[in-house]
Amino acid sequence: MAAATKPTIVIVPGAWQLPNAWDEFRAVLARANHQSYHVALPSVGGTELPLTGLAEDVAAVQHVVGGLADHGDEIILLCHSSGGVVGSNAVQGYDRATRQAAGKVGGVVRVVYLSAFMLPVGKSLMDMLGGQPLPWMIVDNDRVTGDPAQMPEIGFNDLPADEKAYWATQVTWTSAALFASPSQFAPWNNGIPCSYIFQTIDNALPLNLQQSMAQQIQAAPNPLEASIDAGHCGFLSMPGALLGALKDVIGGN
Template sequence: MAAATTSALPTIVIVPGSWQLPSAWDEFRAVAARAGHEVYHVSLPSIGGTELPLTGLPEDVAAVQHVLDGLADHGDDIVLLCHSSGGVVGSNAVAGYDIATRKALGKKGGVVRIVYLSAFLLPKGKSLLDMLGGVPLPWMIVDGDRVTGDPEMMPEIGFNDLPADQQAYWAQQVTWTSAALFAAPSEYEPWNNGIPGAYIFQTIDNALPYNLQQNMAQQLQLGPHPRNATMESGHCGFLSMPDRLLGALKQVIGGN
């Protein structure tokens, strides 16, 4: 877990997607910190894990909740920013940590909004693999208990809006994700439990296409005060346009 600066603005907790190391978020974290936000990136055990058996969704959820525990008890208003498969982790981790639930229990702090950035919103009982049609996508390589991205395809799939040299660089700065994460069913729907949500669409995303983002984001209409913003970016807008991402985040945070 890494943090930067302190302020009265909402604390941003980043729940990353598969394969990417924390360094991929460094520039966005710096941008948000300069704007006055305290920022945390949660290192998920399913990403690059080495202890066998490799862990999955429950352990990732526990890692996020460990961060939320300390921040909420400190009284922080928290925005949970979830990217890609991190949407599943964040959705499950927020259970019981939203500010309304905590206030009803006489506790301070909590999550004021969960924000999905080209992220998966899964109906309860469905897994990531279910949402992919039951089989890995063509650019995913399954090797036993690990899933990686095809190194020949990753530059265009994950980093298509970056210059060629940066595409090549970031395509090398990845690791594996536990196959267990993809198989685990989601157990919580924040939008059906009174937790405000928002979606930041990335319109030229080759990993999670725009139309699929739109389809999943419709679920947020079932919850309170849904919001959205749009970026003309690929899957990793935090790399290609971190300033624009912060602007989009502020747009969907609104008064919080």
């Protein structure tokens, strides 16, 4: 199989959302001749007990990335929300430079954070939230959900009322173990190109927090940034604008 002429986009989703939330944006990517894959993370909606955490999510991403890289694909990891910590850890050993040094083809050429968490090594998502869940999060033993009464405005505030209500029903739980797992790798400190796409009216991960975390990409080679005037899920509310921002932060391809 020949390598793709454009980078392959591997989507590392955030907490709670089912794969259908990304269908429209993946259609936009396809029309722009980008092959894309959405990784179903075991921590999201998992039913096998005990519920899994970061390590299993990382393994799921690496399984997809490894297969694509072995075919010669150059890969962009597009990480949303809590998917930022998953993607950061999953890229270790799978970036193009590391694979080339080992005599292998393909690999991740850039990690793109979309309103996503960038965690210092040793810190967990819960650490970044100040040690306890946010007011709109509900912790029920081993799982975390979003408060149904608040989710429409937290996650989907820039969508029309009917779509806001619909997408708020299309969510599930995430394993509490994911929030407690410390990050083990920071790609921006290890020579891997990184980008950040800010979503300026995000009620789940406010812009000031995005900006604070995104300062870390300045340590990476060729750091790139873009912004869209979207809520937390710009892939739902403005997929075309998100495609434009993505092109800007991966070099225009």
